[in-house]
Amino acid sequence: xxxxxxPEDQVNVAEGNPLTVKCTxxxxxxxxxxxxxxxxxxxxxxxxxxxxxxxxxxxxxGFEAEFNKSQTSxxxxxxxxxxxxxxxxxxxxxxxxxxxxTGKLIFGQGTxxxxxx
Amino acid sequence: GAGVSQSPSNKVTxxxxxxxxxxxxxxxxxxxxxxxQSLGQGxxxxxxxQGNSAPDKSxxxxxxxxxxxxxxxxxxxxxxxxxxxxxxxxxCASSLxxxxxxxxxxxxxxxxxRLTVL
Numbered sequence: 448x449x450x451x452x453x454p455e456d457q458v459n460v461a462e463g464n465p466l467t468v469k470c471t472x473x474x475x476x477x478x479x480x481x482x483x484x485x486x487x488x489x490x491x492x493x494x495x496x497x498x499x500x501x502x503x504x505x506x507x508x509g510f511e512a513e514f515n516k517s518q519t520s521x522x523x524x525x526x527x528x529x530x531x532x533x534x535x536x537x538x539x540x541x542x543x544x545x546x547x548x549t550g551k552l553i554f555g556q557g558t559x560x561x562x563x564x
Numbered sequence: 565g566a567g568v569s570q571s572p573s574n575k576v577t578x579x580x581x582x583x584x585x586x587x588x589x590x591x592x593x594x595x596x597x598x599x600x601q602s603l604g605q606g607x608x609x610x611x612x613x614q615g616n617s618a619p620d621k622s623x624x625x626x627x628x629x630x631x632x633x634x635x636x637x638x639x640x641x642x643x644x645x646x647x648x649x650x651x652x653x654x655x656c657a658s659s660l661x662x663x664x665x666x667x668x669x670x671x672x673x674x675x676x677x678r679l680t681v682l
């Protein structure tokens with residue numbers, strides 16, 4: 448079965464420090480991996496995705512994520528956190544459609560990132 | 565419109581009543597999803613429409629929930645005989661995806677419909 452795990456409900460970092468939000472996944476075949484962000488009282492926005500190629504992908508607002516196939520992980524990172532990065536972050540995965548797999552996108556439970564001045 | 569539009573934005577109903585939530589996806593987007601987000605919870609997958617393929621209904625929590633997508637565009641999520649545990653924000657998203665191939669498109673989300681069942 449297809450699933451995503453975000454082991455931390457909340458991550459706290461000081462402004463200017465690096466941040467990591469963890470994500471592990473389970474899916475048949477090659478994964479397509481995504482990160483989305485939800486700011487307070489706003490809709491979800493796409494941040495970045497891994498489809499194929501370089502394991503390190505860069506996205507919006509200075510975020511990046513590293514795909515690690517052996518560890519089935521896709522952790523979100525940023526070298527220097529900003530207070531404005533405080534939000535709810537979701538990791539998501541879909542697999543390649545085949546018999547029995549529609550290729551739907553499944554989200555993790557979300558991780559709240561708090562960046563303190 | 566330019567984005568995914570959902571209506572109503574807020575709905576308060578009494579337990580046992582039926583409700584309909586509407587989603588207008590981005591024009592030309594072939595894929596449409598419904599998710600549910602309860603307070604403090606993650607995004608729970610409900611249903612996935614992809615082009616002319618049969619929808620993936622595997623996330624619908626009970627037979628009180630159903631969804632249709634007419635003409636490959638507008639979608640309606642119907643909840644019959646609402647219960648208090650149905651209270652949540654219902655999110656719709658659309659995407660431009662190829663059918664049966666590499667579904668690499670990102671989702672564009674609406675602002676959601678907040679449902680409160682009293």
